[in-house]
Amino acid sequence: MSISEYFNLLWTDYTLRTITLGTAVLGAICGMLGSFAVLRKQSLLGDAISHAALPGIAIAFLITGSKDTYILLLGALICGLIGTFWIRGITTKTHLKSDTALGLVLSLFFGFGMLLLTYIQKQPNANQAGLDKYLFGQAATLVESDVFIMIGVTGVCLIILLLFWKEFKIMLFDMDYTKTLGFNVRFIDSLITFFIVLAIVLGLQTVGVVLMSAMLLAPAAAARQWTNSLGTMVILAAIIGALAGIFGTAISATQNNLSTGPVIVLVAAVFVLFSFIFSPGRGILFREIRFRQNRNDLQLKKTLQFMYDIAKTHQNISHPHAIRILNNFQGFSKNSLRKMEEKEWITLKGQEWSLTNIGFEEAKNLYNQQLKDE
Amino acid sequence: MNEKLAISVDDLTVAYNYKPVLWDIDLEVPEGVLMAIVGPNGAGKSTLIKSILGIIKPIAGSISIFGKPYDKQRKLVAYVPQKGSVDWDFPTTALDVVLMGTYGSLGWIKRPGQKEKKAALEALEKVGMLSFKSRQISQLSGGQQQRIFLARALVQNASIYFMDEPFQGVDATTEIAIINILKELRKAGKTLVVVHHDLQTVPEYFDWVTFLNVKKIATGPVKDIFNDDNLTKTYGINYKVAVNK
Ligand SMILES: Nc1ncnc2c1ncn2[C@@H]1O[C@H](COP(=O)(O)OP(=O)(O)OP(=O)(O)O)[C@@H](O)[C@H]1O
Ligand SMILES: [Mg+2]
Numbered sequence: 001m002s003i004s005e006y007f008n009l010l011w012t013d014y015t016l017r018t019i020t021l022g023t024a025v026l027g028a029i030c031g032m033l034g035s036f037a038v039l040r041k042q043s044l045l046g047d048a049i050s051h052a053a054l055p056g057i058a059i060a061f062l063i064t065g066s067k068d069t070y071i072l073l074l075g076a077l078i079c080g081l082i083g084t085f086w087i088r089g090i091t092t093k094t095h096l097k098s099d100t101a102l103g104l105v106l107s108l109f110f111g112f113g114m115l116l117l118t119y120i121q122k123q124p125n126a127n128q129a130g131l132d133k134y135l136f137g138q139a140a141t142l143v144e145s146d147v148f149i150m151i152g153v154t155g156v157c158l159i160i161l162l163l164f165w166k167e168f169k170i171m172l173f174d175m176d177y178t179k180t181l182g183f184n185v186r187f188i189d190s191l192i193t194f195f196i197v198l199a200i201v202l203g204l205q206t207v208g209v210v211l212m213s214a215m216l217l218a219p220a221a222a223a224r225q226w227t228n229s230l231g232t233m234v235i236l237a238a239i240i241g242a243l244a245g246i247f248g249t250a251i252s253a254t255q256n257n258l259s260t261g262p263v264i265v266l267v268a269a270v271f272v273l274f275s276f277i278f279s280p281g282r283g284i285l286f287r288e289i290r291f292r293q294n295r296n297d298l299q300l301k302k303t304l305q306f307m308y309d310i311a312k313t314h315q316n317i318s319h320p321h322a323i324r325i326l327n328n329f330q331g332f333s334k335n336s337l338r339k340m341e342e343k344e345w346i347t348l349k350g351q352e353w354s355l356t357n358i359g360f361e362e363a364k365n366l367y368n369q370q371l372k373d374e
Numbered sequence: 375m376n377e378k379l380a381i382s383v384d385d386l387t388v389a390y391n392y393k394p395v396l397w398d399i400d401l402e403v404p405e406g407v408l409m410a411i412v413g414p415n416g417a418g419k420s421t422l423i424k425s426i427l428g429i430i431k432p433i434a435g436s437i438s439i440f441g442k443p444y445d446k447q448r449k450l451v452a453y454v455p456q457k458g459s460v461d462w463d464f465p466t467t468a469l470d471v472v473l474m475g476t477y478g479s480l481g482w483i484k485r486p487g488q489k490e491k492k493a494a495l496e497a498l499e500k501v502g503m504l505s506f507k508s509r510q511i512s513q514l515s516g517g518q519q520q521r522i523f524l525a526r527a528l529v530q531n532a533s534i535y536f537m538d539e540p541f542q543g544v545d546a547t548t549e550i551a552i553i554n555i556l557k558e559l560r561k562a563g564k565t566l567v568v569v570h571h572d573l574q575t576v577p578e579y580f581d582w583v584t585f586l587n588v589k590k591i592a593t594g595p596v597k598d599i600f601n602d603d604n605l606t607k608t609y610g611i612n613y614k615v616a617v618n619k
């Protein structure tokens with residue numbers, strides 16, 4: 001099946017449509033919330049929470065004996081929240097840095113989760129297989145009701161975001177200042193964190209414990225490259241997340257059923273790579289181009305300055321001078337003379353140049369301009 | 375002197391770990407003064423301001439603003455944090471940061487409207503940053519960022535201003551611009567508490583001073599207490615001799 005066949009099938013094939021919609025919505029909510037995690041410099045938070053959720057799945061299975069997705073994910077949610085409280089507790093009650101706390105909780109919970117999984121696997125019970133799908137996720141198991149829940153959570157999350165937009169923004173930028181204004185930052189913070197945990201738990205079935213944090217971070221990191229406005233960043237991250245979900249699912253479905261979660265994450269990573277290179281404001285490519293342009297521009301202006309100093313010794317500023325006298329000035333070339341003529345700073349005649357009025361004014365303003373830019 | 379006390383701090387003790395950073399501080403600041411807090415690095419100047427503003431919970435002590443607890447007087451107080459305390463790469467504009475100064479009076483959920491925007495633009499104008507209003511904040515120089523923080527506090531339209539090193543890293547022109555704004559505020563009857571590092575300019579800029587080094591060394595009018603004795607007690611060296619070297 002080729003990609004275009006796949007997109008045709010999308011209109012007729014119920015299962016494909018469900019899975020694609022599910023991964024798209026998941027990508028969108030992760031992108032939205034991931035923006036907040038990235039801006040709080042808590043990139044590891046998602047990783048810690050998703051790993052912390054693993055023992056929850058195992059314990060939920062051990063207690064209920066059921067493999068029902070919702071029961072297992074409820075276990076994951078509870079365990080993820082406990083992990084978050086521990087992280088919060090460790091950072092406020094001890095002198096450990098937050099990344100240390102995150103790392104601790106991550107490895108502790110994940111280790112415990114793996115231990116439980118191996119224990120479950122050793123049980124003489126035919127029912128136990130398949131829990132390990134939560135490690136890397138299995139998008140194919142998504143059903144319509146899962147997607148409805150995702151859409152519901154995304155909707156509620158969107159309403160909360162719109163409602164508390166101003167509070168989220170100010171807290172992300174300046175926590176201490178927000179406190180002095182009388183806002184309850186614990187409440188705002190808990191609200192964001194709760195939705196991050198919820199989004200992660202929703203993603204476990206599709207993307208899995210190990211790669212979930214990439215779902216959260218990659219769209220946000222890519223979006224940050226393209227904009228300097230928080231609102232645009234959040235919207236863009238949601239769009240990039242959704243696109244990663246859609247194309248990831250398409251690619252995995254058409255290429256011998258490659259595992260969906262990792263492919264989605266790879267597509268998101270391609271978005272990040274592309275953004276880091278090609279974004280006009282912060283991308284590596286345009287920064288290099290701008291740097292060269294600036295350098296060339298400065299070179300021209302330096303030459304102009306030199307000409308100005310010569311020209312202003314004459315009554316008539318447009319008095320022609322030999323090109324030869326520029327020879328002992330660094331940075332001058334035939335090419336730069338031509339460019340200056342294009343800008344109408346000078347006119348060239350034979351082996352002589354003369355400054356125009358425009359060029360004279362430009363040179364005179366060079367210093368003033370620098371002052372103005374300050 | 376004005377009878378009314380703007381700020382009164384009683385037996386304030388603060389510790390981050392086991393070691394106290396502020397020890398048993400009593401401080402009374404009369405209304406309408408322009409006060410400098412001076413002391414060496416790590417003396418607890420920022421901590422003192424943060425404790426008064428409720429950002430840090432003290433181990434002991436009480437604080438009142440115009441005779442009432444801080445919680446009830448929030449709207450009378452504005453804060454200019456140390457510039458380095460935030461990430462200036464945050465995706466937002468200068469105007470947007472200044473608008474944040476209006477969030478406190480707006481309260482929860484309500485968004486800033488035309489009135490708030492007008493106030494923010496006026497504050498930008500006052501600090502000479504109006505032409506930078508749409509500039510992404512990471513593309514501002516250090517001195518310009520400092521002015522943006524000042525403008526954000528100005529829109530709060532408070533009675534007491536706490537400023538943590540507003541002159542840090544600014545050039546002479548900006549320093550003069552800022553001190554003129556502070557003096558104007560004092561003329562309008564506001565109280566200003568400013569953490570300041572340049573001892574040379576204290577007598578010129580301020581009329582009140584507090585010496586701090588974990589303990590409060592002295593507090594009072596500059597002309598009475600800004601002397602070698604207190605400087606030596608605070609900085610632990612004979613200040614004048616050290617400077618003259
Ligand atoms: N978050 C913190 N956790 C632990 N210790 C802290 C913390 N913040 C400050 N300290 C310590 O408290 C003491 C006082 O710090 P504070 O920032 O109040 O000093 P300061 O007088 O403002 O210094 P500076 O002139 O360098 O700004 C210092 O010894 C500092 O190391
Ligand atoms: Mg300080």
